[in-house]
Amino acid sequence: QVQLVESGGGLVQAGGSLRLSCVVSGRTFASVAMGWFRQAPGKEREFVAAIRWRNGNTYYADSVKGRFTVSRDSAKNTVFLQMNSLKPEDTAVYYCAASQRTGAIQAGEAYGYWGQGTQVTVSS
Secondary structure: OEEEEEEOOEEEEOOOOEEEEEEEEEOHHHOOEEEEEEEOOOOOOEEEEEEEOOOOOEEEOOOOOOOEEEEEEHHHOEEEEEEOOOOHHHOEEEEEEEEOOOOOOOOHHHEEEEOOOEEEEEEO
16 A cells, blocks of 8 residues: 655645645555646546656646646655646645556556645635
8 A cells, every 4th residue: 555645735826836745655666656636626637747756757737837846755755746836727636646557647547546635725
């Protein structure tokens, strides 16, 4: 089993920044990549960003490119999502997830473990 715990969400004004963290515990060796997803009220869950543990390759949704940065601290089994220039449409519950797949990791189906989520609210 892999356990994921997110933190760092909150309320911020448009244009502000937040940094989300996701600590991975348990069978951490089973995780090949980490992803961030979000779900706004009344909308489907969507991919935000992902990073591979071994080589650090990153992937982003078009809607967050240039504003969000995903990174990892392998020594601490922690993944981060730095969110800058936040917009009201970024408001959502953000989830981190762990994948054991080596292929495409932009789909939620690639992930077998999920955190409980952290609320991000951006006011206009």
